[in-house]
Amino acid sequence: xxxxxxxxxxxxxxxxxxxxxxxxxxxxxxxxxxxxxxxxxxxxxxxxxxxxxxxxxxxxxxxxxxxxxxxxxxxxxxxxxxxxxxxxxxxxxxxxxxxxxxxxxxxxxxxxxxxxxxxxxxxxxxxxxxxxxxxxxxxxxxxxxxxxxxxxxxxxxxxxxxxxxxxxxxxxxxxxxxxxxxxxxxxxxxxxxxxxxxxxxxxxxxxxxxxxxxxxxxxxxxxxxxxxxxxxxxxxxxxxxxxxxxxxxxxxxxxxxxxxxxxxxxxxxxxxxxxxxxxxxxxxxxxxxxxxxxxxxxxxxxxxxxxxxxxxxxxxxxxxxxxxxxxxxxxxxxxxxxxxxxxxxxxxxxxxxxxxxxxxxxxxxxxxxxxxxxxxxxxxxxxxxxxxxxxxxxxxxxxxxxxxxxxxxxxxxxxxxxxxxxxxxxxxxxxxxxxxxxxxxxxxxxxxxxxxxxxxxxxxxxxxxxxxxxxxxxxxxxxxxxxxxxxxxxxxxxxxxxxxxxxxxxxxxxxxxxxxxxxxxxxxxxxxxxxxxxxxxxxxxxxxxxxxxxxxxxxxxxxxxxxxxxxxxxxxxxxxxxxxxxxxxxxxxxxxxxxxxxxxxxxxxxxxxxxxxxxxxxxxxxxxxxxxxxxxxxxxxxxxxxxxxxxxxxxxxxxxxxxxxxxxxxxxxxxxxxxxxxxxxxxxxxxxxxxxxxxxxxxxxxxxxxxxxxxxxxxxxxxxxxxxxxxxxxxxxxxxxxxxxxxxxxxxxxxxxxxxxxxxxxxxxxxxxxxxxxxxxxxxxxxxxxxxxxxxxxxxxxxxxxxxxxxxxxxxxxxxxxxxxxxxxxxxxxxxxxxxxxxxxxxxxxxxxxxxxxx
RNA sequence: GGGCGCGUAGCUCAGUUGGUCAGAGCACCUCGCUUACACCGAGGGGGUCGCCCGUUCGAGUCGGGCCGCGCCCACCA
Numbered sequence: 001x002x003x004x005x006x007x008x009x010x011x012x013x014x015x016x017x018x019x020x021x022x023x024x025x026x027x028x029x030x031x032x033x034x035x036x037x038x039x040x041x042x043x044x045x046x047x048x049x050x051x052x053x054x055x056x057x058x059x060x061x062x063x064x065x066x067x068x069x070x071x072x073x074x075x076x077x078x079x080x081x082x083x084x085x086x087x088x089x090x091x092x093x094x095x096x097x098x099x100x101x102x103x104x105x106x107x108x109x110x111x112x113x114x115x116x117x118x119x120x121x122x123x124x125x126x127x128x129x130x131x132x133x134x135x136x137x138x139x140x141x142x143x144x145x146x147x148x149x150x151x152x153x154x155x156x157x158x159x160x161x162x163x164x165x166x167x168x169x170x171x172x173x174x175x176x177x178x179x180x181x182x183x184x185x186x187x188x189x190x191x192x193x194x195x196x197x198x199x200x201x202x203x204x205x206x207x208x209x210x211x212x213x214x215x216x217x218x219x220x221x222x223x224x225x226x227x228x229x230x231x232x233x234x235x236x237x238x239x240x241x242x243x244x245x246x247x248x249x250x251x252x253x254x255x256x257x258x259x260x261x262x263x264x265x266x267x268x269x270x271x272x273x274x275x276x277x278x279x280x281x282x283x284x285x286x287x288x289x290x291x292x293x294x295x296x297x298x299x300x301x302x303x304x305x306x307x308x309x310x311x312x313x314x315x316x317x318x319x320x321x322x323x324x325x326x327x328x329x330x331x332x333x334x335x336x337x338x339x340x341x342x343x344x345x346x347x348x349x350x351x352x353x354x355x356x357x358x359x360x361x362x363x364x365x366x367x368x369x370x371x372x373x374x375x376x377x378x379x380x381x382x383x384x385x386x387x388x389x390x391x392x393x394x395x396x397x398x399x400x401x402x403x404x405x406x407x408x409x410x411x412x413x414x415x416x417x418x419x420x421x422x423x424x425x426x427x428x429x430x431x432x433x434x435x436x437x438x439x440x441x442x443x444x445x446x447x448x449x450x451x452x453x454x455x456x457x458x459x460x461x462x463x464x465x466x467x468x469x470x471x472x473x474x475x476x477x478x479x480x481x482x483x484x485x486x487x488x489x490x491x492x493x494x495x496x497x498x499x500x501x502x503x504x505x506x507x508x509x510x511x512x513x514x515x516x517x518x519x520x521x522x523x524x525x526x527x528x529x530x531x532x533x534x535x536x537x538x539x540x541x542x543x544x545x546x547x548x549x550x551x552x553x554x555x556x557x558x559x560x561x562x563x564x565x566x567x568x569x570x571x572x573x574x575x576x577x578x579x580x581x582x583x584x585x586x587x588x589x590x591x592x593x594x595x596x597x598x599x600x601x602x603x604x605x606x607x608x609x610x611x612x613x614x615x616x617x618x619x620x621x622x623x624x625x626x627x628x629x630x631x632x633x634x635x636x637x638x639x640x641x642x643x644x645x646x647x648x649x650x651x652x653x654x655x656x657x658x659x660x661x662x663x664x665x666x667x668x669x670x671x672x673x674x675x676x677x678x679x680x681x682x683x684x685x686x687x688x689x690x691x692x693x694x695x696x697x698x699x700x701x702x703x704x705x706x707x708x709x710x711x712x713x714x715x716x717x718x719x720x721x722x723x724x725x726x727x728x729x730x731x732x733x734x735x736x737x738x739x740x741x742x743x744x745x746x747x748x749x750x751x752x753x754x755x756x757x758x759x760x761x762x763x764x765x766x767x768x769x770x771x772x773x774x775x776x777x778x779x780x781x782x783x784x785x786x787x788x789x790x791x792x793x794x795x796x797x798x799x800x801x802x803x804x805x806x807x808x809x810x811x812x813x814x815x816x817x818x819x820x821x822x823x824x825x826x827x828x829x830x831x832x833x834x835x836x837x838x839x840x841x842x843x844x845x846x847x848x849x850x851x852x853x854x855x
Numbered sequence: 856g857g858g859c860g861c862g863u864a865g866c867u868c869a870g871u872u873g874g875u876c877a878g879a880g881c882a883c884c885u886c887g888c889u890u891a892c893a894c895c896g897a898g899g900g901g902g903u904c905g906c907c908c909g910u911u912c913g914a915g916u917c918g919g920g921c922c923g924c925g926c927c928c929a930c931c932a
Binding site for chain 1: 889
């Protein structure tokens, strides 16, 4: 081994730039695609959403994955660690709209010379064609993606940067479309005109998984319905009086005596005088309101259930834009006993927004005397699209679905095959699957996404034949049916009788991200690669997207490949503010990741991140980063000491404490390795860190004197133990602190520490086992205990640590005293002790007599 | 209402099969510039381990019940 080259003043400054460039140059993290599957460790990296900037939460969870990746690489695995960018979908569209001041209008023709408005804030959004809009989306995401990569490199992610993908890219579109066509062919995907969750602002269908509850104030209205066959009436309570025109029935619980007489009869809706039946359903809750409930098409998902199960008619009043439709009172389906009045009443509502309609309706009900009492303010949870600003509505529309309900049992079984880290996260998955109440709606009436690769014939009368979809041949993928033409048709036939129409929708963003293992692994174009990496070893992700990303990925893999997509799921928590709330976007932007890395250094930030246990939400804590930095600095300095050129390294470990040290290191190696095998990177670091500080505080001090003796056996033995242990510590810390570890490794070792082999107990050259080994181990422990007491005495006497000690009397058990004999010389050296005496005792104690000062 | 997680020093958290488990780091205070390190070192104070019952020779550690916090789901007329 060449002699080490240790800088005079080691520093952390500049290590990120220096080593990330070096790693790039030498391909340190490039994937060896010739490795057989059993030597491959493949990671289904989460593609971060490209809609602005990465935040602290990303830094947190991606560091966890990187630590595991680095560990596996050092274990000799070929690590498949790609990076994806999730750039398709609504977040990008919304950002492009705001950034450029445009909105997409598919009816506008493509303009090749289009330039975005100069000052977007001033005018109404400019309507642009879909191709122009998509071009703007691509332009914006491209620059974001470059910034993201820069951050990841600074953070030190050991990604193979030749393996990146985007969810809007051709490869992703091809995989996505091919999978969809397969599902369609096998009957796992189907189209249906049905009540669908709908966001009135984005004007698109949304999925159950994309809903969230928000607490909103509302009002409970008590409304009287008149009996159709005579006197009396029925009272219902509703928070949505604007939907009374869409009422199709009243329901009571079958056992509810109060309403028994009404059931089976008809009532008239107020203002519109439409006859609706009074029926029963077991899901009606007697305790709520009057025990009578109004069914509308559709006020909420419960309405859909009742409507479906009781075979009720549809009377829709709500348009796709969230305004009330015109409806033909008196026509079939819109019967009224007083059409004139119905028309007059409804004229107040048509065209109004939901909120406007509600206010007017309440006024009209009050005027007509059908409103009983005053509306009572209530606060209740309302379903919102997670990215939306107004409550979701339910409207009837034609959508694509993928079957999930039929596969629920298979999915639960797959969830049990999967190894969850931490294990309790599986409950979230099972709860979600068991709570599913409909198939997955995958179509979105949006623009920046993967189009459905489908056309429809148009018959001679101009009717689109949705039940006869035309699919492209696989070689044509990806296709955009809004510009591409199906085989056998000419472009001029688009939209004409006897011609064709392209499916206008794009897929839900999860419909593409649910295929990340196939996209990243090259399922479509690189089967050789795919065979080596799929099923993948691990899916790292946060717990909030178990119901979306994790769930849909398992579903797609089950439907397409019939297997679980990965063996392990490593779930990360969230970053919380110091006040325990989830770190918000606004606050996250104050503390930008790049700022953090510049202020504390990448290793320090990574240290904080990996201190967050798997699955645990973790407080943002700059203090922890300082601790991490201290550890990195300590490693620099300890390495400098251990590699110092003073005494040559000996061939043998002649000293008991040196052998004992390596036995301790062996324990740490064992624990750190076991923890990593369980994906518990935090524990691995904890054990290593604790041992390393102990090593610095005690072992280094105990052998320091011996090392300065000169060319003795003892000095040579110490040098040897120091180097063996240092090598182990540098490698044990490398997954966490890649920059400083690479730096100190480079002082004395060839190649990258990140390609070095993970430490193993066998390499430590443990010579002394059994009883004698145990005694040596104990000697090191007792020596450290005594040294601590000596330091304490000096500290309390306000003396410097090098102050001489005349005499130390150690009281301890005979076994420990006997062991201490092995470390007597080192202890005397470390504590500058003239005389050490031993006295057997039941309890450990130490008497310290400091030497009289010279003056 | 159901599920999951959490409640241990001022703060952030370890405590894996019950028996030196009452700990670490930070913060605070005191001392020390000793040839790896002042981006440092040595030392100190500080907690009835949320509460109550049980199991046990013995319980942060197991069981039951409460209380509080968080998340997810359901309900949301």
